[in-house]
Amino acid sequence: AQTVTQSQPEMSVQEAETVTLSCTYDTSESDYYLFWYKQPPSRQMILVIRQEAYKQQNATENRFSVNFQKAAKSFSLKISDSQLGDAAMYFCAYRSGYSGGGADGLTFGKGTHLIIQP
Amino acid sequence: NAGVTQTPKFQVLKTGQSMTLQCAQDMNHEYMSWYRQDPGMGLRLIHYSVGAGITDQGEVPNGYNVSRSTTEDFPLRLLSAAPSQTSVYFCASSKFWTGGPYEQYFGPGTRLTVT
16 A cells, blocks of 8 residues: 655745655556645635656646655655745645556655745 | 525534535536534545535545435435534535536535534
8 A cells, every 4th residue: 555654744834945855655557647736724725736646847836836756756846935825734745647546546645834934 | 606505504403413414516527525513623524426426435434424316415414413513514516527626616504513
C-alpha cells in the first residue's frame, strides 16, 4: 500500500514571501499521479496542482509550483508571493496510475496548516 | 452545473441511530467515492463506485453501506451510528480512471456528530 507523509504539521510565512511545503511518498509503482489540495476554513477541497510521474518537468500553476524528485519520492509545493487567501490546510495526495489501482481513490497525507502573517 | 452536492451539511445522531448521507453529481462522472476526515488526519477512503451497480470497499468501510443505482447518486448509509463515526464526510466524483490524472471533484462535506 502507498503512504504519503507530510512532516510539517504547521508552517508560517510572511505575506509576499515564498514558502515550501514538503511531501514524501512511498510506492512500488512506477505509474502514478500526485496532487496538492487546499482546504480553507470553508472545508471545501480545492485542487491546487497535479503532477504525472512520467513527466520530468515540474508542474506550475501561476504562483504555485512543485519540485518533483521521483527517485527520492519527494513532491514539495512552493508558493510564491504568499497572499492572505493562501492560508489553509494543504494536503498532498497520491493516486495509482494503473487501471484497477486508480479506482482505489486518493491516498492523502495528514496535511500542513499554512499560516500567512500580514 | 451544481457539481457535487451533499446533504445534510450538519447532523447530530445518537448512538445506535441510522441515517443516510446523500451525494449527487451532475457531471456524468462514472467514478464516485466517500471519504472521512478526522482531526489531524488526511481524508481516508470509505467506499467507492466505478459505475451504476458497482461498488467496492476502501480503507475504512466498517459500519457503512453504499449503493449506486444511478450514475448521479451515491448515498452513504450508517447502519448503527457509533461515536467513532464522528467525522466530516466528503463525497467526490471523477471520470473513471483509464490512465489519466483525472481531477476528483469534492462536495462541501457533512459534519456528523454521534453522541
